[in-house]
Amino acid sequence: MSLARSVRLIWWVTWFNVRMLLVSEFFVLLTFVSPLIFATLAFFLFRLGHSTGGQTLLYAALGSGMMGVWSTTLFGCGGAIAWQRWEGTLELLVNAPTRYDFILAGQAFGAVIFGFAGILMTIAWGMLLFGMPLTSTFPLLLPLSLFAAVVSLGALGMLIATSFVLYRHANALSNMLEYPIWLVAGLLVPIATLPAWVQPISWLLAPTWGMDAIRGATLQSQPPWFAIGMCFALAVVYYFLARVALRYVLHLARRDATLDLR
Amino acid sequence: MSAVTAPIALPSVNADPGSLRTAWRVFWRGGLMSYGMLFNWARPAIYIPTLIGGPTFQLLFFAALGSYAAGRSPAYFALGNAVQVSALSGIFGMTMAIANERFFSTLPAILATPANRVALFTGRFLPFIANGLFVSLYAIAFGVVFLGVRFEAPTLGVAGLALLVTVFSCTAIGALQGAISLRLRDGLFGANLLMLSFLLFSGVNIPVATLPAWMQVISNLLPFTHGLEAVRQAAAGAGLDRVGGLIAIEAGIGVAYAVAAFALFSYLERSARANATLDVR
Numbered sequence: 001m002s003l004a005r006s007v008r009l010i011w012w013v014t015w016f017n018v019r020m021l022l023v024s025e026f027f028v029l030l031t032f033v034s035p036l037i038f039a040t041l042a043f044f045l046f047r048l049g050h051s052t053g054g055q056t057l058l059y060a061a062l063g064s065g066m067m068g069v070w071s072t073t074l075f076g077c078g079g080a081i082a083w084q085r086w087e088g089t090l091e092l093l094v095n096a097p098t099r100y101d102f103i104l105a106g107q108a109f110g111a112v113i114f115g116f117a118g119i120l121m122t123i124a125w126g127m128l129l130f131g132m133p134l135t136s137t138f139p140l141l142l143p144l145s146l147f148a149a150v151v152s153l154g155a156l157g158m159l160i161a162t163s164f165v166l167y168r169h170a171n172a173l174s175n176m177l178e179y180p181i182w183l184v185a186g187l188l189v190p191i192a193t194l195p196a197w198v199q200p201i202s203w204l205l206a207p208t209w210g211m212d213a214i215r216g217a218t219l220q221s222q223p224p225w226f227a228i229g230m231c232f233a234l235a236v237v238y239y240f241l242a243r244v245a246l247r248y249v250l251h252l253a254r255r256d257a258t259l260d261l262r
Numbered sequence: 263m264s265a266v267t268a269p270i271a272l273p274s275v276n277a278d279p280g281s282l283r284t285a286w287r288v289f290w291r292g293g294l295m296s297y298g299m300l301f302n303w304a305r306p307a308i309y310i311p312t313l314i315g316g317p318t319f320q321l322l323f324f325a326a327l328g329s330y331a332a333g334r335s336p337a338y339f340a341l342g343n344a345v346q347v348s349a350l351s352g353i354f355g356m357t358m359a360i361a362n363e364r365f366f367s368t369l370p371a372i373l374a375t376p377a378n379r380v381a382l383f384t385g386r387f388l389p390f391i392a393n394g395l396f397v398s399l400y401a402i403a404f405g406v407v408f409l410g411v412r413f414e415a416p417t418l419g420v421a422g423l424a425l426l427v428t429v430f431s432c433t434a435i436g437a438l439q440g441a442i443s444l445r446l447r448d449g450l451f452g453a454n455l456l457m458l459s460f461l462l463f464s465g466v467n468i469p470v471a472t473l474p475a476w477m478q479v480i481s482n483l484l485p486f487t488h489g490l491e492a493v494r495q496a497a498a499g500a501g502l503d504r505v506g507g508l509i510a511i512e513a514g515i516g517v518a519y520a521v522a523a524f525a526l527f528s529y530l531e532r533s534a535r536a537n538a539t540l541d542v543r
Contacts, residue, residue, distance in 0.1 A: 025451040037458045044468045048332035060331075169308045176311035179319035189326045 001099060009098055013106025014113065021076065021114045030075060031118040035068035039122040042188055043130050055219055057132035058123075062218065063188040065119030066211050069112065069153065070181055076111025077157035078174040080104065081165040081249070091259045094250060101158070101246055105239075108157030112150050135218065142217040145224060148231035149210030155238035156206040162245035187211055206234050279376035288377045293385030297393075300362040301355050313393075317347035317401045324467055325409050340409035341497065342466035344401035345428060345490050348394035349460055352432035353439060353453045355390040360440030360527070361449040369444075373531055383524050387433050394429040414499035421496035424509050428489025431516025435485050437523035444530050460486050485519070488512040 001009075021027040042060035046052065081104075084090035094100050126132035136142055164170040183189060184198055185207035191199055202208045209230040216224025253259045278284060298304060303312050324343050325336035363369040372382070405411035413421055439456060443449025460466055463477060464486035470478055481487045489512035492505040502509075533539075 025448045026454070029451055029454055033455065034458055037462050041462050041467060042327070042331065044472070045328060045331035048334070048468065048472060051331070167307075169311075172303075172308040172311040176315035176319065179316065179323040183319070183323045183326055189323075189330045193330055194326065 001102075006099070006102055009102050010106045010109065013103050014110040017076075017107050017110025018114050021072075021111065027072060027076065027114065030071045031068050031115055032121050034071065035064045035118045035122045036125050038067055038188075039064035039125055040129075043126070054133040054135070057126050057130055058135065059215065059219060060188065061122045061126040061132060062119065062214055063211065065116075065122040066185075066187050066207060066214070067178075067182050068118035068122070069115035069149075069210075070185070070187070070207050071178055072111050072115030072118070073108070073153050073157045074160065074174045074177055074181075075171070076114070077108050077161040078164040078170045080107045080111075080157075080161040082170055085259070094253075094259060100250070101243055104158050104161055104242075104246065105154065108161060109150065109154040111157055112153045115153075116146070116150065137220060138217045138223050141223055141228075142214070145213035145217040145228060148213050148228045149206075152206035152210055152231035152235040152238070155235040155242065158242035159238045159245065162242045162249055165249055181205060181207060184208075185211060203230075204234075206231065206238070209234060279378065285378040285381040289381040289385035290388075291385075292377075292382055293388050296359045296386050297355075297389035300359045300366065301390075302358055302362070303354070313350055313397050314400065317343075317350065317397060318404060320347060321401055321405060321409065325405075328467060335410065337405065337410040337412065339467055340405035341402070341411050341494060342490060344405045344411070345398055345425060345493055346460050346464070346466045346486060347401050348398040348425075348429045349432050349436075349457055349486075351390050351394035351397055352429060353436040353456050354450070355393060356386065356433055356436030357440045357443050357449050357453045359386045359390065360437065361443035361446075364444055373535070379528065379531075380524065383437070383527055384520075387430070387437065387520075390433050390436065391426075391429050394433060395426065398425060398429065411497070413497045417496045417499055417501055420500070420502050420505060421493050423502075424489055424492035424496055424505060424512070427509050427513045427516065428486060428493065431485040431489060431512050431519065434516040434519035434523060438519050438526065441523045441526040441530060444527075444534075459484065463487070465490055483515070485512065485515055488515070 021031075039061055042064055043057060046056050046060055081090065084093060093103055096103075123132075123134065127134060164173055167173055184191075184194070184202045185205050186194075186202060187207065191202050191208070194202075209227045212227035213224045213231055216222065216227055303309050321340050321343050324339040328334055328339035329336045363372060402411060406413075435456065436453070439449070439452050442452060446452070459480075462468070463473070463481045464470075464484050465481065466486065470481045470487060470491075473481060488508040492508035492512065495505045495508070
């Protein structure tokens, strides 16, 4: 498969998935409503602590938006293969001449890009209701930071999709894994305030570096090159792990004839 | 050629649908059956991650966020969230226990029976109240062990009463959400929205008095607001004479939601019969 055809396939699946998520009430809530509620909650909490500076509000808005991105990635990718199985499309997709891992990548990117729309909502919300200023210390680096975050979270989404399918109730895992990643990735609480043993865990998570890259370009005094680099490095690792997991899962499904088992 | 089959001998039914004994059976047995059959999460593979794992991490998250952002004790946030997590059972459970009748195609069969509707409806409350209490008690125990939540021993019973009433009133709004869900394509949208609203409006993380006035109006109409405040005050040593009013208001809110839920359920039943939409999904 040529590079152009691969990119085209991933792009079309991404776009198709974004449109599918747009008509899901659950994902609209997860991406657009839930981050606004968490952003409001964070604004009030910081106000209680007398931290009402523009930097603090932007910190909270970006963090709350990224919480929505993580939720959308988790739920959108966690059940991706299971949904294809229920809808009866998994057999067709796996046996199509196109590469299935590219289809899965498109699905993951669709969920992540859809989730990133929530960040725009929280920023607009903060500006309108709380008078939050919109500033960026490295505006030219911001698009690259966002791209790096999308790529790393997309690759993590692929890994989630291929590993969660081994657990019959993927949604239950997703229900459990929202809060711990919000916490460990330092989306609203700095990682430095958490116990020391938590910090190495946070280094392995794409949301940690994605958030660092975006905050680095908007709030920090140093350009976030290291965080951007970590995003891409982690994306490569996640992708290879996801491919190994996918090969194993598909091998099991073919061997046990469970590809279309609902 | 035709075959004549002998009529199937069915056991005679002696129960009078209008009797108190039958109503009790519908209330008790029906409630338990609805929990086991309609509550999708009532199996360990889902129950443990969702109703034990999720609340554990919720407590840790808000304890860390609250103490970092607001500079308050983690115990304040731990106790608020420990009470709020009962809504996982009260809201999602009750929504499933009512709305899943339609999705599992059992609604027409149930509504075709002459069973007492009050018993049928209220019987669903008990298992979810018990479940909500269990989840909350687990979360409170976690908060006591790891996050510094403390209760004054003399008023422990008052705190328990406030918790029980709060879980009831949360389950009642869950019943209303369940009844509304009979008409919706995705009933869990409203359930999720309620869960999030409690976090923001009900004093779980932010003291109600510090919210803007229009938000306080919503707070006073939602479950948890008064009950949780009663739990907090009782935990700090306030007796029934001081928190009795809060508990009574919470109970009143719960009863109001339960009555509204039953009225809506009855209305939807009549409407579905009239429009032949009982089994429309």
